[in-house]
Amino acid sequence: MPQPFMREHIIIKMKQPAQEDFYSWQHFINDKSSEKFSLDQDVDSILSKNEIPVWVTHEYEKASKNNWSANEVKHGLNRIYRLILKEKKGVPQNLVDQISLLPQVDYVKKMEVTTTELPNYEAKSLSSISTNRKRNELTLRDAHRFSQGDSSIKIAVLDTGISLTHPELQHALIEGQDFVNIIDGQSQFVGDYLGFDTTPEDEVGHGTHVTGIISARGKNMSIGLAPKCQIVPVRVLGALKRGDSVVGAGIVENINAGLKYAVDQKVDIINMSLGIKNQSGGLPHKEVVDYAHDEGVTIVAAAGNDGRQEMYYPGANPYVIAVGAVDTEGQIAPFSTYGAHISFVAPGTNVYSTFLKDRYAYSSGTSQAAPYVTGLIALLKSYSKKRGKNISDAGIKKLLMLTADRQDRRLKNIKSGYGAVNVLDALKLLDYKLNRFKL
Numbered sequence: 393m394p395q396p397f398m399r400e401h402i403i404i405k406m407k408q409p410a411q412e413d414f415y416s417w418q419h420f421i422n423d424k425s426s427e428k429f430s431l432d433q434d435v436d437s438i439l440s441k442n443e444i445p446v447w448v449t450h451e452y453e454k455a456s457k458n459n460w461s462a463n464e465v466k467h468g469l470n471r472i473y474r475l476i477l478k479e480k481k482g483v484p485q486n487l488v489d490q491i492s493l494l495p496q497v498d499y500v501k502k503m504e505v506t507t508t509e510l511p512n513y514e515a516k517s518l519s520s521i522s523t524n525r526k527r528n529e530l531t532l533r534d535a536h537r538f539s540q541g542d543s544s545i546k547i548a549v550l551d552t553g554i555s556l557t558h559p560e561l562q563h564a565l566i567e568g569q570d571f572v573n574i575i576d577g578q579s580q581f582v583g584d585y586l587g588f589d590t591t592p593e594d595e596v597g598h599g600t601h602v603t604g605i606i607s608a609r610g611k612n613m614s615i616g617l618a619p620k621c622q623i624v625p626v627r628v629l630g631a632l633k634r635g636d637s638v639v640g641a642g643i644v645e646n647i648n649a650g651l652k653y654a655v656d657q658k659v660d661i662i663n664m665s666l667g668i669k670n671q672s673g674g675l676p677h678k679e680v681v682d683y684a685h686d687e688g689v690t691i692v693a694a695a696g697n698d699g700r701q702e703m704y705y706p707g708a709n710p711y712v713i714a715v716g717a718v719d720t721e722g723q724i725a726p727f728s729t730y731g732a733h734i735s736f737v738a739p740g741t742n743v744y745s746t747f748l749k750d751r752y753a754y755s756s757g758t759s760q761a762a763p764y765v766t767g768l769i770a771l772l773k774s775y776s777k778k779r780g781k782n783i784s785d786a787g788i789k790k791l792l793m794l795t796a797d798r799q800d801r802r803l804k805n806i807k808s809g810y811g812a813v814n815v816l817d818a819l820k821l822l823d824y825k826l827n828r829f830k831l
Contacts, residue, residue: 403501416451417649448474510640514754532614546659550647553627559609560608564621568590568624571646571653572627594748597753602665604616614744628666629666661773666693677709691711691712692713694715694758716728729758737799737807
């Protein structure tokens with residue numbers, strides 16, 4: 393029986409939208425009843441000369457079924473197309489080069505699988521709690537007197553998926569999406585790596601561990617930061633074997649599609665405990681990050697785990713809160729990637745949280761620090777809403793900056809940004825401002 397496969401795709405951004413409208417690729421791969429083959433006369437001619445027949449689709453779903461919104465048009469999302477090869481063959485680089493020279497083309501690129509490191513997990517029961525962790529739990533208990541979250545606040549977790557039946561998480565999960573659809577022929581992929589669908593089930597544990605930090609009910613672990621908020625699971629990373637370890641793997645464009653999907657679900661916050669280096673021209677995710685910003689969505693991302701001065705995206709994009717990690721004593725973790733773009737640091741060492749098969753595990757990384765900040769932001773938004781106000785993305789960032797515990801006398805440094813986020817102080821300052829000022 394022949395194995396299913398994902399054909400190669402070409403991404404093209406035109407300087408002006410095509411005269412014809414198309415389905416998005418997400419719609420088209422499940423419904424080919426309205427095939428379209430032509431994008432632009434010159435592009436079509438180059439494809440024909442290279443004997444590359446394609447289906448033409450939009451890269452993104454419209455936020456509204458009928459028309460592109462003003463923000464979608466502003467950031468050019470209506471001008472980005474995905475050409476899906478009709479035959480199982482590769483995309484020659486000279487074809488990409490030829491199309492890139494056309495004056496009506498903004499950019500063109502082949503899709504490539506990118507990887508992101510996944511931390512190790514030690515699956516076992518909670519045995520001991522450090523003094524610093526006990527202190528954090530006491531602080532969180534005081535913070536929860538202000539709020540444990542609000543069901544109207546939605547958090548999208550873009551990751552390896554979430555264990556959808558975990559008893560710590562089920563209460564918070566709402567409908568999500570699986571955007572992992574990776575080019576076939578990669579025998580080293582683990583589990584589900586093919587087929588856009590509506591089941592964002594986690595197969596490696598990373599997204600599940602991240603989500604527990606935000607949302608755990610506290611049955612057999614410490615309660616999450618914002619357990620009463622809703623979680624939208626968005627699977628954008630599959631799993632790839634690399635030697636004896638497993639790394640997260642996905643296609644940048646599919647991560648972008650997941651990011652836009654989350655924004656269009658009217659989420660308040662997006663957690664992205666992942667990061668890729670910039671391997672080509674332009675900033676990865678920039679168009680969709682800018683779109684999210686204009687839609688009022690706060691994005692939190694992991695800084696990276698190589699312990700060097702390095703830029704990983706989306707964390708290094710403007711508007712994104714890039715989070716580094718501190719250890720159990722509050723010092724910068726040696727693995728925490730740093731640079732001028734780092735916004736804050738948060739606990740990220742030996743974190744105990746939810747894992748696969750209804751289990752729990754310890755893990756360390758900036759992946760664990762990012763959801764700590766996401767959970768805090770969810771509390772700030774929830775408490776603001778409880779008081780009849782809405783706090784903006786800019787207001788959130790200012791509160792975090794004013795209440796962070798600095799690592800030294802400087803306002804900001806490349807290792808810790810503005811410092812370690814302080815859950816209780818941030819909520820106290822918000823309460824003070826809500827009583828006296830308009831946010």
